[in-house]
Amino acid sequence: xxxxxAVIAYDGTxxxxxxxxxxxxxxxxxxxKTLQKMNNxxxxxxxxxxxxxxxxxxxxxxxxxxxxxxxxxxxxxFGLDTQTPEDVAVRSVEIVSEDFHxxxxxxxxxxxxxxxxEKPRSPFRRFYASYYPYPLDLEKIQQALPDLLGTHDxxxxxxxxxxxxxxVRTIYQADMEVSSDxxxxxxxxxxxxxLYKMIRILVGTLxxxxxxxxxxxxxxxxxxxxxxxxxxxxxxxxxxxxAEVKYKN
Amino acid sequence: xxxxxAVIAYDGTxxxxxxxxxxxxxxxxxxxKTLQKMNNxxxxxxxxxxxxxxxxxxxxxxxxxxxxxxxxxxxxxFGLDTQTPEDVAVRSVEIVSEDFHxxxxxxxxxxxxxxxxEKPRSPFRRFYASYYPYPLDLEKIQQALPDLLGTHDxxxxxxxxxxxxxxVRTIYQADMEVSSDxxxxxxxxxxxxxLYKMIRILVGTLxxxxxxxxxxxxxxxxxxxxxxxxxxxxxxxxxxxxAEVKYKN
Numbered sequence: 001x002x003x004x005x006a007v008i009a010y011d012g013t014x015x016x017x018x019x020x021x022x023x024x025x026x027x028x029x030x031x032x033k034t035l036q037k038m039n040n041x042x043x044x045x046x047x048x049x050x051x052x053x054x055x056x057x058x059x060x061x062x063x064x065x066x067x068x069x070x071x072x073x074x075x076x077x078f079g080l081d082t083q084t085p086e087d088v089a090v091r092s093v094e095i096v097s098e099d100f101h102x103x104x105x106x107x108x109x110x111x112x113x114x115x116x117x118e119k120p121r122s123p124f125r126r127f128y129a130s131y132y133p134y135p136l137d138l139e140k141i142q143q144a145l146p147d148l149l150g151t152h153d154x155x156x157x158x159x160x161x162x163x164x165x166x167x168v169r170t171i172y173q174a175d176m177e178v179s180s181d182x183x184x185x186x187x188x189x190x191x192x193x194x195l196y197k198m199i200r201i202l203v204g205t206l207x208x209x210x211x212x213x214x215x216x217x218x219x220x221x222x223x224x225x226x227x228x229x230x231x232x233x234x235x236x237x238x239x240x241x242x243a244e245v246k247y248k249n
Numbered sequence: 250x251x252x253x254x255a256v257i258a259y260d261g262t263x264x265x266x267x268x269x270x271x272x273x274x275x276x277x278x279x280x281x282k283t284l285q286k287m288n289n290x291x292x293x294x295x296x297x298x299x300x301x302x303x304x305x306x307x308x309x310x311x312x313x314x315x316x317x318x319x320x321x322x323x324x325x326x327f328g329l330d331t332q333t334p335e336d337v338a339v340r341s342v343e344i345v346s347e348d349f350h351x352x353x354x355x356x357x358x359x360x361x362x363x364x365x366x367e368k369p370r371s372p373f374r375r376f377y378a379s380y381y382p383y384p385l386d387l388e389k390i391q392q393a394l395p396d397l398l399g400t401h402d403x404x405x406x407x408x409x410x411x412x413x414x415x416x417v418r419t420i421y422q423a424d425m426e427v428s429s430d431x432x433x434x435x436x437x438x439x440x441x442x443x444l445y446k447m448i449r450i451l452v453g454t455l456x457x458x459x460x461x462x463x464x465x466x467x468x469x470x471x472x473x474x475x476x477x478x479x480x481x482x483x484x485x486x487x488x489x490x491x492a493e494v495k496y497k498n
Contacts, residue, residue, distance in 0.1 A: 011372040057373070081369045089369045120330045120338045123260040124306070128373060 001066040004076065005096045011087040012057040012237070013127040019051045027052075027061075027088060034083045035065060042068075047102045049109065049245040053197075055237035057128070059112075060091070060244040064102040070095065100247075108172065108246040110190040111199045114239045115207070118183035129184055130203070130239030136210040138185070141176055144209045147219035148174040148189075148202065155226040157202055158195035159234065169193050176206075188243075197234055205232035250315040253325065254345045260336040261306040261486070262376040268300045276301075276310075276337060283332045284314060291317075296351045298358065298494040302446075304486035306377070308361075309340070309493040313351040319344065349496075357421065357495040359439040360448045363488045364456070367432035378433055379452070379488030385459040387434070390425055393458045396468035397423040397438075397451065404475040406451055407444035408483065418442050425455075437492075446483055454481035 008031070016024030020032070028046055035044040046065045052058055067076075073093045081090035114129035116122060121131050151170040158167055173190035187203055205222065208214045214232065222230045257280070265273030269281070277295055284293040295314040301307055316325075322342045330339035363378035365371060370380050400419040407416055422439035436452055454471065457463045463481065471479045 009372055011375070077369075086370075086375050087372045089372050091369060120326075120340060121335075123258055123336045123338050124377060126260070126335050 001068060001098075002070045003064055003066050003096050003098050003100055004073075004093055005062060005064050005100060005102065006077070006080065006093045007091045008061050008063060009059050009089045009091055010057065010061065011127075012052060012055050014087055015054065017052055017054045017056070018048050018058075018061065024054075027058075030085055030088055031063065031080070034080055035067070037083060038079055039067065049102045049106050049242075052240075052242055053237050055127075056240045056242070057238075058242040060110075061242050062102050062245040062247075064096065064100055102245075105247045106193065106245055107248045108190060108192060108244075109194060109242065110173075110188065110244040110246075111194065112241040112243045113187040113189070113199055113203045113235065114241070115185050115187070115203070115235075116183065117185060122183070125184070127238050130236045132207055134211050136207065137212065138176070138178065138210060140212070140216040141206050141210040143216040144206060144219050145174045145176060147217070147223075152223050153226060154195055154198060154223065156222050156228055156231045157198045157205070158228065159197035159201070160228050162196045164195065167195055169195065169198075174202075199240060200235040200237065201228075201231050201233075203235040203239070207235065208232035250317060250347075251319045252313055252315050252345050252347050252349055253322075253342055254311060254313050254349060254351065255326070255329065255342045256340045257310050257312060258308050258338045258340055259306065259310065260376075261301060261304050263336055264303065266301055266303045266305070267297050267307075267310065273303075276307075279334055279337055280312065280329070283329055284316070286332060287328055288316065298351045298355050298491075301489075301491055302486050304376075305489045305491070306487075307491040309359075310491050311351050311494040311496075313345065313349055351494075354496045355442065355494055356497045357439060357441060357493075358443060358491065359422075359437065359493040359495075360443065361490040361492045362436040362438070362448055362452045362484065363490070364434050364436070364452070364484075365432065366434060371432070374433070376487050379485045381456055383460050385434075385456065386461065387425070387427065387459060389461070389465040390455050390459040392465040393455060393468050394423045394425060396466070396472075401472050402475060403444055403447060403472065405471050405477055405480045406447045406454070407477065408446035408450070409477050411445045413444065416444055418444065418447075423451075448489055449484040449486065450477075450480050450482075452484040452488070456484065457481035 018027045020026050020028040046063045049062045077093040116125045116129040116131045148171050153168050155167045171191040175188045177186045259276050267276045269275050269277040295312045298311045326342040365374045365378040365380045397420050402417050404416045420440040424437045426435045
């Protein structure tokens with residue numbers, strides 16, 4: 001068996017998320033079906049760096065899988081890319097050591113979150129950016145972002161009901177960029193890991209700050225409260241992109 | 250009756266084109282259904298600057314219609330924008346003179362055509378740009394574009410089977426821009442009118458030139474031949490956008 005690592009992109013619009021499930025089309029299912037075809041009908045399981053929810057996109061999701069033969073990586077990439085459906089692209093493939101694990105070896109993840117702020121809403125962005133039609137003071141958001149940096153217990157920014165007990169995470173980067181035409185803003189979050197729906201709650205909170213319904217300096221207090229109710233609403237999934245995953249070593 | 254002019258944008262992916270037809274969802278049908286609701290169930294007919302085919306998008310299609318009352322234009326715009334489906338946006342509304350006609354008074358139209366040239370194909374652009382995976386010499390395309398400018402009989406660039414006899418049109422602008430990330434090129438064509446599928450055949454021909462399968466100086470000869478077979482193939486509809494319509498006066 002040879003272990004392959006692949007970087008894949010997908011449009012999450014028509015997927016019920018990454019992870020295979022009994023009902024609903026998933027990214028894992030489509031990639032595994034393609035690998036099975038390439039492997040003479042024998043099933044192959046893929047492991048992702050983590051799940052993404054329904055409607056969430058990926059520019060750089062990372063998976064690993066074991067395949068019986070060593071094949072030229074560009075041929076493997078091309079075969080996978082052309083045989084997966086059009087809403088999945090296989091960007092790169094490499095052969096890795098047998099102990100590489102796409103999930104357990106993650107060092108850093110980067111997420112982007114796009115918010116459309118133009119009026120009227122562009123019909124072309126409805127699946128690819130969240131829409132925020134209310135007034136936004138971008139200065140206030142810029143002011144709040146650095147308060148997210150560093151190591152904190154992010155319980156306030158985690159959807160309730162999850163099973164993970166340790167909610168301490170480290171955020172290395174928390175930025176916002178405005179598109180050249182001023183129609184869209186992109187949040188960029190890079191950290192050692194993110195809790196369930198954390199990015200979407202961070203964005204919902206930052207938009208509430210930008211809209212003036214929370215003070216610009218409220219992030220430290222929200223973190224300290226360790227209470228989901230202290231933070232803002234969960235932003236919609238269509239703005240979220242898993243942009244990049246980096247590994248140890 | 251008060252005549253209104255509106256600028257609308259639409260994502261053509263899920264439409265069988267602009268013009269109403271017995272089978273298939275159309276832009277005209279959706280806008281007319283919305284106007285009918287706003288007009289107490291009385292039907293209102295809209296007139297577009299021209300048709301767009303299935304899968305073709307618009308950033309600036311112009312329509313006109315007659316409505317029994319004079320209403321504040323921003324209220325009319327907001328009502329239409331929020332009640333039309335999410336793949337239609339109403340960008341602006343104004344009251345015009347009773348003899349304004351969205352189709353007959355056109356002075357200039359601008360179309361954009363987007364071609365994705367990155368590898369692998371981005372899953373996010375599959376409905377919004379045509380994909381060209383073959384080598385392209387963009388210099389050759391730049392060299393060929395000025396040959397399209399001016400007044401010509403564009404029979405070679407018109408889909409056969411149409412009923413229009415006069416195929417003389419004037420092109421004022423024929424440009425190509427490369428996106429800042431180099432992943433996409435956009436063709437910009439501005440003229441006094443375009444024949445059926447003309448932009449898509451122009452793009453198919455220019456890509457053939459860029460790929461080296463037609464000489465960079467072949468446009469004048471293709472025009473002179475007045476033969477559809479002399480030009481390149483018809484590019485796919487998903488790259489095409491009606492960008493702007495300008496009117497006389």
